[in-house]
Amino acid sequence: MAVDYAVIVVYLAGMLAMGWWGMRRAKSKSEFLVAGRRLGPWMYSGTMAAIVLGGASTIGGVGLGYQYGLSGAWMVFTIGLGLLALSIFFSARIARLKVYTVSEMLDLRYGGRAGIISGVVMWAYTLMLAVTSTIAYATIFDVLFDVNRTVAIVLGGTIVVAYSTLGGMWSITLTDMVQFVVKTIGVLLLLLPIAVIKAGGFSEMKAQLPTEYFDPLGIGGETIFTYVLIYTFGMLIGQDIWQRVFTARSDRTARWGGTVAGTYCLVYAIAGAVIGTAAKVMYPDLASADAAFATIVKDELPMGVRGLVLAAALAAVMSTSSGALIACATVANNDIWSRLRGAVVRDGGSGEPHDEVKGNRAFILVMGIAVILIAIALNDVVEALTVAYNLLVGGLLVPILGGLLWRRGTAAGALAAVCVGGVAVIGLMAYYGILANQPIYYGLLSSLAVYVVVSLATPPTDAAVLAAWRERLAGNPARPAFEDGTLAPDPAGAKDVLNRRTG
Numbered sequence: 106m107a108v109d110y111a112v113i114v115v116y117l118a119g120m121l122a123m124g125w126w127g128m129r130r131a132k133s134k135s136e137f138l139v140a141g142r143r144l145g146p147w148m149y150s151g152t153m154a155a156i157v158l159g160g161a162s163t164i165g166g167v168g169l170g171y172q173y174g175l176s177g178a179w180m181v182f183t184i185g186l187g188l189l190a191l192s193i194f195f196s197a198r199i200a201r202l203k204v205y206t207v208s209e210m211l212d213l214r215y216g217g218r219a220g221i222i223s224g225v226v227m228w229a230y231t232l233m234l235a236v237t238s239t240i241a242y243a244t245i246f247d248v249l250f251d252v253n254r255t256v257a258i259v260l261g262g263t264i265v266v267a268y269s270t271l272g273g274m275w276s277i278t279l280t281d282m283v284q285f286v287v288k289t290i291g292v293l294l295l296l297l298p299i300a301v302i303k304a305g306g307f308s309e310m311k312a313q314l315p316t317e318y319f320d321p322l323g324i325g326g327e328t329i330f331t332y333v334l335i336y337t338f339g340m341l342i343g344q345d346i347w348q349r350v351f352t353a354r355s356d357r358t359a360r361w362g363g364t365v366a367g368t369y370c371l372v373y374a375i376a377g378a379v380i381g382t383a384a385k386v387m388y389p390d391l392a393s394a395d396a397a398f399a400t401i402v403k404d405e406l407p408m409g410v411r412g413l414v415l416a417a418a419l420a421a422v423m424s425t426s427s428g429a430l431i432a433c434a435t436v437a438n439n440d441i442w443s444r445l446r447g448a449v450v451r452d453g454g455s456g457e458p459h460d461e462v463k464g465n466r467a468f469i470l471v472m473g474i475a476v477i478l479i480a481i482a483l484n485d486v487v488e489a490l491t492v493a494y495n496l497l498v499g500g501l502l503v504p505i506l507g508g509l510l511w512r513r514g515t516a517a518g519a520l521a522a523v524c525v526g527g528v529a530v531i532g533l534m535a536y537y538g539i540l541a542n543q544p545i546y547y548g549l550l551s552s553l554a555v556y557v558v559v560s561l562a563t564p565p566t567d568a569a570v571l572a573a574w575r576e577r578l579a580g581n582p583a584r585p586a587f588e589d590g591t592l593a594p595d596p597a598g599a600k601d602v603l604n605r606r607t608g
Contacts, residue, residue: 171391235472270469
Protein backbone atom coordinates (compact mmCIF):
# COMPACT_ATOMS: atom_id res chain seq x y z
CA MET A 106 0.00 0.00 0.00
CA ALA A 107 3.04 2.31 0.10
CA VAL A 108 2.38 3.66 -3.40
CA ASP A 109 -1.31 4.16 -2.59
CA TYR A 110 -0.39 6.00 0.59
CA ALA A 111 1.94 8.26 -1.37
CA VAL A 112 -0.82 9.14 -3.84
CA ILE A 113 -3.23 10.01 -1.01
CA VAL A 114 -0.65 12.05 0.92
CA VAL A 115 0.27 14.05 -2.20
CA TYR A 116 -3.41 14.65 -2.85
CA LEU A 117 -4.12 15.88 0.70
CA ALA A 118 -1.03 18.09 0.68
CA GLY A 119 -2.21 19.56 -2.60
CA MET A 120 -5.56 20.44 -1.03
CA LEU A 121 -3.85 22.38 1.75
CA ALA A 122 -1.58 24.13 -0.77
CA MET A 123 -4.65 25.21 -2.76
CA GLY A 124 -6.12 26.61 0.44
CA TRP A 125 -3.01 28.68 1.08
CA TRP A 126 -3.00 29.98 -2.51
CA GLY A 127 -6.70 30.84 -2.29
CA MET A 128 -6.08 32.85 0.87
CA ARG A 129 -3.91 35.23 -1.14
CA ARG A 130 -6.78 35.93 -3.55
CA ALA A 131 -9.67 36.26 -1.09
CA LYS A 132 -9.30 39.92 -0.10
CA SER A 133 -12.96 40.98 -0.13
CA LYS A 134 -16.32 39.55 0.90
CA SER A 135 -17.17 38.84 -2.73
CA GLU A 136 -13.87 37.06 -3.34
CA PHE A 137 -14.17 35.04 -0.14
CA LEU A 138 -17.81 33.95 -0.44
CA VAL A 139 -18.44 33.73 -4.21
CA ALA A 140 -14.95 33.82 -5.82
CA GLY A 141 -15.51 37.39 -6.99
CA ARG A 142 -18.35 36.19 -9.30
CA ARG A 143 -15.65 35.57 -11.90
CA LEU A 144 -15.73 31.86 -12.81
CA GLY A 145 -15.76 31.00 -16.50
CA PRO A 146 -17.56 28.01 -18.06
CA TRP A 147 -14.80 25.44 -17.53
CA MET A 148 -14.19 26.13 -13.82
CA TYR A 149 -17.88 26.68 -13.14
CA SER A 150 -18.88 23.33 -14.69
CA GLY A 151 -16.17 21.42 -12.85
CA THR A 152 -16.84 22.92 -9.45
CA MET A 153 -20.62 22.58 -9.78
CA ALA A 154 -20.30 18.90 -10.70
CA ALA A 155 -17.86 18.41 -7.83
CA ILE A 156 -20.15 19.79 -5.13
CA VAL A 157 -23.27 17.84 -6.10
CA LEU A 158 -21.44 14.52 -6.53
CA GLY A 159 -20.30 13.73 -3.03
CA GLY A 160 -19.79 10.61 -0.97
CA ALA A 161 -23.48 9.67 -1.19
CA SER A 162 -23.32 9.89 -4.97
CA THR A 163 -20.10 7.86 -5.19
CA ILE A 164 -20.08 5.31 -2.36
CA GLY A 165 -23.87 5.38 -1.98
CA GLY A 166 -24.47 5.27 -5.74
CA VAL A 167 -22.31 2.15 -6.08
CA GLY A 168 -24.12 0.67 -3.09
CA LEU A 169 -27.51 1.21 -4.73
CA GLY A 170 -26.18 -0.43 -7.89
CA TYR A 171 -25.07 -3.39 -5.79
CA GLN A 172 -28.53 -3.64 -4.21
CA TYR A 173 -30.83 -2.85 -7.17
CA GLY A 174 -28.74 -3.05 -10.33
CA LEU A 175 -28.95 -0.41 -13.04
CA SER A 176 -32.03 1.21 -11.46
CA GLY A 177 -29.78 2.11 -8.53
CA ALA A 178 -28.68 5.04 -10.70
CA TRP A 179 -31.92 6.90 -9.99
CA MET A 180 -30.79 8.70 -6.85
CA VAL A 181 -27.81 10.36 -8.53
CA PHE A 182 -29.77 10.66 -11.78
CA THR A 183 -32.41 12.81 -10.06
CA ILE A 184 -29.62 15.01 -8.70
CA GLY A 185 -28.46 15.55 -12.27
CA LEU A 186 -32.03 16.28 -13.40
CA GLY A 187 -32.36 18.87 -10.64
CA LEU A 188 -29.13 20.56 -11.67
CA LEU A 189 -30.25 20.61 -15.30
CA ALA A 190 -33.60 22.17 -14.32
CA LEU A 191 -31.88 24.76 -12.15
CA SER A 192 -29.39 25.65 -14.87
CA ILE A 193 -31.85 25.85 -17.77
CA PHE A 194 -34.80 27.56 -16.08
CA PHE A 195 -33.53 29.52 -13.07
CA SER A 196 -29.74 29.95 -12.90
CA ALA A 197 -29.54 33.05 -15.14
CA ARG A 198 -32.05 34.93 -12.99
CA ILE A 199 -30.39 33.75 -9.78
CA ALA A 200 -26.95 34.87 -10.97
CA ARG A 201 -28.25 38.32 -11.91
CA LEU A 202 -29.55 38.95 -8.37
CA LYS A 203 -25.98 39.49 -7.09
CA VAL A 204 -26.81 38.28 -3.58
CA TYR A 205 -24.96 35.88 -1.27
CA THR A 206 -27.73 33.71 0.20
CA VAL A 207 -31.15 32.29 -0.60
CA SER A 208 -32.61 34.28 2.30
CA GLU A 209 -31.35 37.53 0.75
CA MET A 210 -33.28 36.60 -2.39
CA LEU A 211 -36.42 36.08 -0.30
CA ASP A 212 -35.88 39.46 1.35
CA LEU A 213 -35.63 41.17 -2.02
CA ARG A 214 -38.69 39.43 -3.43
CA TYR A 215 -41.00 39.78 -0.43
CA GLY A 216 -39.80 43.06 1.07
CA GLY A 217 -37.43 42.07 3.86
CA ARG A 218 -39.69 40.04 6.13
CA ALA A 219 -39.04 36.43 5.10
CA GLY A 220 -35.30 36.03 5.55
CA ILE A 221 -34.64 35.20 9.21
CA ILE A 222 -36.87 32.12 9.49
CA SER A 223 -35.76 30.81 6.10
CA GLY A 224 -32.17 31.42 7.21
CA VAL A 225 -32.60 29.18 10.24
CA VAL A 226 -34.12 26.39 8.10
CA MET A 227 -31.36 26.71 5.50
CA TRP A 228 -28.68 26.75 8.20
CA ALA A 229 -30.03 23.49 9.68
CA TYR A 230 -30.01 21.88 6.23
CA THR A 231 -26.46 22.94 5.33
CA LEU A 232 -25.18 21.94 8.79
CA MET A 233 -26.58 18.42 8.45
CA LEU A 234 -25.30 18.16 4.88
CA ALA A 235 -21.80 19.08 6.08
CA VAL A 236 -22.06 16.61 8.96
CA THR A 237 -23.13 13.68 6.82
CA SER A 238 -20.38 14.41 4.30
CA THR A 239 -17.82 14.53 7.09
CA ILE A 240 -18.94 11.17 8.49
CA ALA A 241 -18.12 9.59 5.13
CA TYR A 242 -14.41 10.10 5.81
CA ALA A 243 -14.61 7.23 8.27
CA THR A 244 -15.31 4.71 5.49
CA ILE A 245 -12.50 5.91 3.23
CA PHE A 246 -9.78 6.35 5.86
CA ASP A 247 -10.66 2.98 7.37
CA VAL A 248 -9.78 1.37 4.03
CA LEU A 249 -6.70 3.53 3.61
CA PHE A 250 -5.08 3.57 7.02
CA ASP A 251 -7.16 1.20 9.19
CA VAL A 252 -7.87 3.95 11.72
CA ASN A 253 -10.89 4.21 14.00
CA ARG A 254 -13.94 6.26 13.13
CA THR A 255 -13.19 9.29 15.31
CA VAL A 256 -9.62 9.71 14.06
CA ALA A 257 -10.81 9.40 10.46
CA ILE A 258 -13.46 12.08 10.91
CA VAL A 259 -11.05 14.44 12.67
CA LEU A 260 -8.35 13.91 10.02
CA GLY A 261 -10.59 14.44 7.00
CA GLY A 262 -12.64 17.20 8.62
CA THR A 263 -9.58 19.15 9.74
CA ILE A 264 -8.14 19.27 6.23
CA VAL A 265 -11.43 20.54 4.76
CA VAL A 266 -11.89 23.11 7.53
CA ALA A 267 -8.30 24.28 7.08
CA TYR A 268 -8.40 25.01 3.35
CA SER A 269 -11.97 26.35 3.51
CA THR A 270 -11.08 28.76 6.33
CA LEU A 271 -7.93 29.97 4.63
CA GLY A 272 -9.27 30.98 1.24
CA GLY A 273 -13.05 30.62 1.32
CA MET A 274 -14.68 30.04 -2.05
CA TRP A 275 -11.44 30.59 -3.98
CA SER A 276 -9.74 27.74 -2.12
CA ILE A 277 -12.82 25.55 -2.45
CA THR A 278 -13.07 26.33 -6.18
CA LEU A 279 -9.45 25.40 -6.82
CA THR A 280 -9.66 22.21 -4.77
CA ASP A 281 -12.96 21.28 -6.40
CA MET A 282 -11.40 21.54 -9.85
CA VAL A 283 -8.67 19.13 -8.79
CA GLN A 284 -11.30 16.89 -7.21
CA PHE A 285 -13.39 16.95 -10.38
CA VAL A 286 -10.43 15.79 -12.47
CA VAL A 287 -9.48 13.11 -9.93
CA LYS A 288 -13.08 11.81 -9.78
CA THR A 289 -13.36 11.70 -13.55
CA ILE A 290 -10.12 9.74 -13.93
CA GLY A 291 -10.58 7.54 -10.86
CA VAL A 292 -14.23 6.56 -11.21
CA LEU A 293 -15.19 6.96 -14.88
CA LEU A 294 -11.92 6.15 -16.67
CA LEU A 295 -10.40 3.57 -14.30
CA LEU A 296 -12.84 1.93 -11.87
CA LEU A 297 -15.77 1.60 -14.31
CA PRO A 298 -13.98 -0.37 -17.08
CA ILE A 299 -11.90 -2.39 -14.61
CA ALA A 300 -15.00 -3.43 -12.63
CA VAL A 301 -16.86 -4.51 -15.78
CA ILE A 302 -13.85 -6.49 -17.06
CA LYS A 303 -13.29 -8.18 -13.67
CA ALA A 304 -16.99 -9.17 -13.58
CA GLY A 305 -16.61 -10.90 -16.97
CA GLY A 306 -18.25 -8.23 -19.11
CA PHE A 307 -21.92 -7.33 -19.51
CA SER A 308 -22.84 -10.75 -20.91
CA GLU A 309 -21.52 -12.50 -17.81
CA MET A 310 -23.20 -9.93 -15.53
CA LYS A 311 -26.55 -10.63 -17.22
CA ALA A 312 -26.01 -14.36 -16.92
CA GLN A 313 -25.14 -14.22 -13.21
CA LEU A 314 -27.80 -11.77 -11.96
CA PRO A 315 -31.62 -11.74 -11.94
CA THR A 316 -33.32 -9.88 -14.79
CA GLU A 317 -34.63 -7.17 -12.43
CA TYR A 318 -31.03 -5.98 -12.02
CA PHE A 319 -31.25 -4.69 -15.59
CA ASP A 320 -34.74 -3.20 -15.33
CA PRO A 321 -34.46 0.63 -15.43
CA LEU A 322 -37.43 0.91 -13.05
CA GLY A 323 -36.53 -2.00 -10.81
CA ILE A 324 -36.00 0.18 -7.74
CA GLY A 325 -39.71 1.04 -7.76
CA GLY A 326 -41.83 3.92 -9.02
CA GLU A 327 -42.58 5.31 -5.55
CA THR A 328 -38.89 5.40 -4.67
CA ILE A 329 -38.07 7.22 -7.90
CA PHE A 330 -40.85 9.74 -7.25
CA THR A 331 -39.52 10.37 -3.74
CA TYR A 332 -36.01 10.88 -5.11
CA VAL A 333 -37.41 13.49 -7.50
CA LEU A 334 -39.18 15.33 -4.69
CA ILE A 335 -36.19 15.32 -2.37
CA TYR A 336 -33.14 15.55 -4.63
CA THR A 337 -34.39 17.16 -7.85
CA PHE A 338 -36.27 19.87 -5.98
CA GLY A 339 -33.51 20.07 -3.38
CA MET A 340 -31.06 21.02 -6.13
CA LEU A 341 -33.31 23.95 -7.05
CA ILE A 342 -33.19 25.68 -3.67
CA GLY A 343 -30.15 24.59 -1.63
CA GLN A 344 -27.79 27.33 -0.41
CA ASP A 345 -24.78 25.15 -1.27
CA ILE A 346 -25.93 25.00 -4.91
CA TRP A 347 -27.04 28.62 -5.19
CA GLN A 348 -23.73 29.82 -3.76
CA ARG A 349 -22.00 28.15 -6.71
CA VAL A 350 -24.41 29.81 -9.12
CA PHE A 351 -23.37 33.15 -7.59
CA THR A 352 -19.76 32.46 -8.64
CA ALA A 353 -20.61 32.47 -12.37
CA ARG A 354 -19.06 35.23 -14.47
CA SER A 355 -22.31 35.75 -16.38
CA ASP A 356 -25.82 34.38 -16.62
CA ARG A 357 -24.77 32.58 -19.81
CA THR A 358 -21.98 30.82 -17.87
CA ALA A 359 -24.47 29.82 -15.17
CA ARG A 360 -26.90 28.38 -17.71
CA TRP A 361 -24.57 26.49 -20.03
CA GLY A 362 -21.91 25.60 -17.49
CA GLY A 363 -24.58 24.17 -15.22
CA THR A 364 -26.10 22.23 -18.11
CA VAL A 365 -22.73 20.59 -18.77
CA ALA A 366 -22.37 19.76 -15.07
CA GLY A 367 -25.89 18.29 -14.95
CA THR A 368 -25.18 16.10 -17.98
CA TYR A 369 -21.97 14.92 -16.33
CA CYS A 370 -24.04 13.91 -13.26
CA LEU A 371 -26.28 11.71 -15.42
CA VAL A 372 -23.23 9.89 -16.79
CA TYR A 373 -21.79 9.56 -13.27
CA ALA A 374 -25.08 8.07 -12.05
CA ILE A 375 -25.06 5.32 -14.65
CA ALA A 376 -21.38 4.60 -14.03
CA GLY A 377 -21.94 4.12 -10.29
CA ALA A 378 -24.84 1.74 -10.88
CA VAL A 379 -22.82 -0.33 -13.37
CA ILE A 380 -19.88 -0.54 -10.94
CA GLY A 381 -22.25 -1.68 -8.17
CA THR A 382 -23.83 -4.28 -10.47
CA ALA A 383 -20.37 -5.62 -11.34
CA ALA A 384 -19.51 -5.79 -7.63
CA LYS A 385 -22.63 -7.89 -7.05
CA VAL A 386 -21.29 -10.47 -9.50
CA MET A 387 -17.87 -10.56 -7.83
CA TYR A 388 -19.03 -10.31 -4.20
CA PRO A 389 -22.63 -11.57 -3.98
CA ASP A 390 -22.76 -11.83 -0.18
CA LEU A 391 -21.43 -8.55 1.23
CA ALA A 392 -22.87 -7.68 4.63
CA SER A 393 -23.57 -4.10 3.52
CA ALA A 394 -24.27 -2.70 0.06
CA ASP A 395 -22.32 0.44 0.95
CA ALA A 396 -19.21 -1.71 1.39
CA ALA A 397 -19.23 -2.57 -2.34
CA PHE A 398 -17.14 0.43 -3.38
CA ALA A 399 -14.40 -0.07 -0.81
CA THR A 400 -14.31 -3.84 -1.38
CA ILE A 401 -13.89 -3.71 -5.13
CA VAL A 402 -11.25 -0.98 -4.85
CA LYS A 403 -9.29 -2.81 -2.17
CA ASP A 404 -9.37 -6.27 -3.76
CA GLU A 405 -9.43 -5.73 -7.53
CA LEU A 406 -7.32 -2.68 -8.37
CA PRO A 407 -3.52 -2.67 -8.76
CA MET A 408 -1.42 -0.48 -6.47
CA GLY A 409 -1.19 3.13 -7.51
CA VAL A 410 -4.51 2.85 -9.33
CA ARG A 411 -6.10 1.85 -6.03
CA GLY A 412 -4.69 4.97 -4.40
CA LEU A 413 -5.99 7.17 -7.21
CA VAL A 414 -9.50 5.71 -7.03
CA LEU A 415 -9.58 6.09 -3.24
CA ALA A 416 -8.40 9.66 -3.77
CA ALA A 417 -11.37 10.03 -6.13
CA ALA A 418 -13.73 8.88 -3.39
CA LEU A 419 -12.03 11.24 -0.96
CA ALA A 420 -12.37 14.02 -3.53
CA ALA A 421 -16.10 13.36 -3.84
CA VAL A 422 -16.59 13.61 -0.09
CA MET A 423 -14.38 16.67 0.33
CA SER A 424 -16.04 18.66 -2.43
CA THR A 425 -19.52 18.25 -0.92
CA SER A 426 -18.23 18.74 2.62
CA SER A 427 -16.41 21.99 1.84
CA GLY A 428 -19.31 23.35 -0.22
CA ALA A 429 -21.80 22.59 2.55
CA LEU A 430 -19.45 24.07 5.16
CA ILE A 431 -19.03 27.46 3.46
CA ALA A 432 -22.78 27.54 2.77
CA CYS A 433 -23.52 26.82 6.44
CA ALA A 434 -21.11 29.52 7.61
CA THR A 435 -22.41 32.05 5.07
CA VAL A 436 -26.00 31.56 6.21
CA ALA A 437 -25.04 31.63 9.90
CA ASN A 438 -23.11 34.89 9.49
CA ASN A 439 -25.10 36.79 6.86
CA ASP A 440 -28.66 35.62 7.56
CA ILE A 441 -28.66 35.02 11.31
CA TRP A 442 -25.78 36.70 13.15
CA SER A 443 -25.72 39.85 11.02
CA ARG A 444 -29.44 40.38 11.63
CA LEU A 445 -29.01 39.90 15.37
CA ARG A 446 -25.98 42.16 15.35
CA GLY A 447 -27.93 44.76 13.37
CA ALA A 448 -30.69 44.68 15.97
CA VAL A 449 -28.11 45.29 18.73
CA VAL A 450 -26.67 48.26 16.81
CA ARG A 451 -30.12 49.78 16.31
CA ASP A 452 -30.78 49.37 20.04
CA GLY A 453 -27.66 51.33 20.94
CA GLY A 454 -24.90 48.76 20.67
CA SER A 455 -21.55 49.26 19.01
CA GLY A 456 -21.68 50.19 15.35
CA GLU A 457 -17.96 49.81 14.78
CA PRO A 458 -17.04 48.66 11.25
CA HIS A 459 -15.72 45.12 11.04
CA ASP A 460 -13.61 43.08 8.63
CA GLU A 461 -16.13 41.01 6.62
CA VAL A 462 -13.54 38.54 5.33
CA LYS A 463 -12.21 37.98 8.82
CA GLY A 464 -15.75 37.55 10.16
CA ASN A 465 -16.72 35.00 7.50
CA ARG A 466 -13.44 33.17 8.02
CA ALA A 467 -14.15 32.93 11.75
CA PHE A 468 -17.62 31.54 11.07
CA ILE A 469 -16.22 28.83 8.78
CA LEU A 470 -13.79 27.82 11.51
CA VAL A 471 -16.48 27.73 14.21
CA MET A 472 -18.99 25.89 12.01
CA GLY A 473 -16.26 23.48 10.90
CA ILE A 474 -15.41 22.55 14.49
CA ALA A 475 -19.11 22.09 15.24
CA VAL A 476 -19.53 19.86 12.18
CA ILE A 477 -16.62 17.61 13.26
CA LEU A 478 -17.98 17.27 16.80
CA ILE A 479 -21.52 16.48 15.62
CA ALA A 480 -20.17 13.98 13.06
CA ILE A 481 -18.30 12.15 15.82
CA ALA A 482 -21.44 11.98 17.98
CA LEU A 483 -23.90 11.10 15.22
CA ASN A 484 -24.39 7.52 14.05
CA ASP A 485 -27.30 7.40 11.59
CA VAL A 486 -26.23 9.33 8.49
CA VAL A 487 -29.26 8.45 6.37
CA GLU A 488 -31.74 9.71 8.97
CA ALA A 489 -29.83 12.96 9.50
CA LEU A 490 -29.67 13.66 5.76
CA THR A 491 -33.35 12.79 5.32
CA VAL A 492 -34.35 15.23 8.06
CA ALA A 493 -32.23 17.94 6.43
CA TYR A 494 -33.69 17.47 2.94
CA ASN A 495 -37.26 17.11 4.23
CA LEU A 496 -36.98 20.41 6.10
CA LEU A 497 -35.39 22.13 3.12
CA VAL A 498 -37.91 20.96 0.52
CA GLY A 499 -40.97 20.95 2.78
CA GLY A 500 -40.27 24.39 4.21
CA LEU A 501 -38.55 26.40 1.49
CA LEU A 502 -39.38 24.98 -1.95
CA VAL A 503 -42.79 26.66 -2.26
CA PRO A 504 -41.86 30.21 -1.12
CA ILE A 505 -38.67 30.21 -3.23
CA LEU A 506 -40.20 28.92 -6.46
CA GLY A 507 -43.36 30.87 -5.74
CA GLY A 508 -41.31 34.05 -5.47
CA LEU A 509 -39.61 33.33 -8.78
CA LEU A 510 -42.73 32.27 -10.68
CA TRP A 511 -45.84 33.89 -9.09
CA ARG A 512 -46.16 37.67 -8.86
CA ARG A 513 -49.09 37.47 -6.41
CA GLY A 514 -47.09 35.67 -3.71
CA THR A 515 -46.68 37.77 -0.56
CA ALA A 516 -44.37 37.90 2.45
CA ALA A 517 -47.18 36.65 4.72
CA GLY A 518 -47.78 33.72 2.37
CA ALA A 519 -44.05 32.92 2.28
CA LEU A 520 -43.69 33.00 6.07
CA ALA A 521 -46.79 30.86 6.51
CA ALA A 522 -45.49 28.34 3.94
CA VAL A 523 -42.10 28.07 5.68
CA CYS A 524 -43.64 27.62 9.13
CA VAL A 525 -46.51 25.30 8.20
CA GLY A 526 -44.40 23.21 5.80
CA GLY A 527 -41.56 22.87 8.32
CA VAL A 528 -43.84 21.99 11.24
CA ALA A 529 -45.84 19.55 9.11
CA VAL A 530 -42.70 17.74 7.98
CA ILE A 531 -41.37 17.46 11.54
CA GLY A 532 -44.70 16.27 12.92
CA LEU A 533 -45.22 13.73 10.16
CA MET A 534 -41.68 12.38 10.56
CA ALA A 535 -42.44 11.86 14.25
CA TYR A 536 -45.68 10.07 13.36
CA TYR A 537 -44.72 8.01 10.28
CA GLY A 538 -40.99 7.67 10.89
CA ILE A 539 -38.03 9.67 9.59
CA LEU A 540 -37.50 7.51 6.51
CA ALA A 541 -41.18 7.41 5.49
CA ASN A 542 -42.32 9.08 2.26
CA GLN A 543 -45.49 10.68 3.66
CA PRO A 544 -43.78 13.59 5.49
CA ILE A 545 -42.39 15.12 2.31
CA TYR A 546 -45.61 14.50 0.34
CA TYR A 547 -47.98 16.06 2.85
CA GLY A 548 -45.48 18.68 3.98
CA LEU A 549 -45.16 20.03 0.45
CA LEU A 550 -48.92 20.00 -0.14
CA SER A 551 -49.62 21.85 3.11
CA SER A 552 -46.90 24.42 2.34
CA LEU A 553 -48.32 25.02 -1.14
CA ALA A 554 -51.92 25.33 0.09
CA VAL A 555 -51.02 27.80 2.84
CA TYR A 556 -48.84 29.86 0.50
CA VAL A 557 -51.61 30.29 -2.06
CA VAL A 558 -54.43 30.92 0.44
CA VAL A 559 -52.52 33.39 2.63
CA SER A 560 -51.04 35.22 -0.37
CA LEU A 561 -54.49 35.71 -1.89
CA ALA A 562 -55.94 36.76 1.47
CA THR A 563 -53.31 39.44 2.14
CA PRO A 564 -52.47 42.67 0.26
CA PRO A 565 -50.19 42.26 -2.76
CA THR A 566 -46.49 42.92 -2.39
CA ASP A 567 -45.61 46.63 -2.55
CA ALA A 568 -45.25 47.80 -6.16
CA ALA A 569 -41.89 49.42 -5.38
CA VAL A 570 -40.54 46.15 -3.98
CA LEU A 571 -41.69 44.22 -7.06
CA ALA A 572 -40.23 46.89 -9.38
CA ALA A 573 -36.87 46.70 -7.62
CA TRP A 574 -37.10 42.89 -7.76
CA ARG A 575 -37.72 42.92 -11.52
CA GLU A 576 -34.76 45.23 -12.00
CA ARG A 577 -32.51 42.86 -10.05
CA LEU A 578 -33.74 39.93 -12.13
CA ALA A 579 -32.98 41.93 -15.26
CA GLY A 580 -29.43 42.56 -14.06
CA ASN A 581 -29.93 46.23 -13.12
CA PRO A 582 -29.53 46.28 -9.33
CA ALA A 583 -28.67 49.96 -9.09
CA ARG A 584 -31.98 51.52 -10.15
CA PRO A 585 -34.44 52.25 -7.31
CA ALA A 586 -38.21 52.45 -7.54
CA PHE A 587 -40.70 55.04 -6.27
CA GLU A 588 -43.89 54.24 -4.34
CA ASP A 589 -45.90 53.83 -7.57
CA GLY A 590 -43.42 51.31 -8.94
CA THR A 591 -41.82 53.62 -11.53
CA LEU A 592 -38.03 53.57 -11.75
CA ALA A 593 -36.00 56.53 -10.58
CA PRO A 594 -33.81 58.09 -13.30
CA ASP A 595 -30.88 58.57 -10.93
CA PRO A 596 -29.46 55.27 -9.60
CA ALA A 597 -27.49 56.95 -6.83
CA GLY A 598 -30.25 56.43 -4.28
CA ALA A 599 -30.77 52.75 -4.98
CA LYS A 600 -29.22 51.52 -1.78
CA ASP A 601 -31.31 53.86 0.37
CA VAL A 602 -34.54 52.83 -1.37
CA LEU A 603 -33.78 49.12 -1.04
CA ASN A 604 -32.78 49.57 2.58
CA ARG A 605 -36.06 51.30 3.36
CA ARG A 606 -37.99 48.56 1.61
CA THR A 607 -36.10 45.71 3.32
CA GLY A 608 -35.91 47.22 6.80
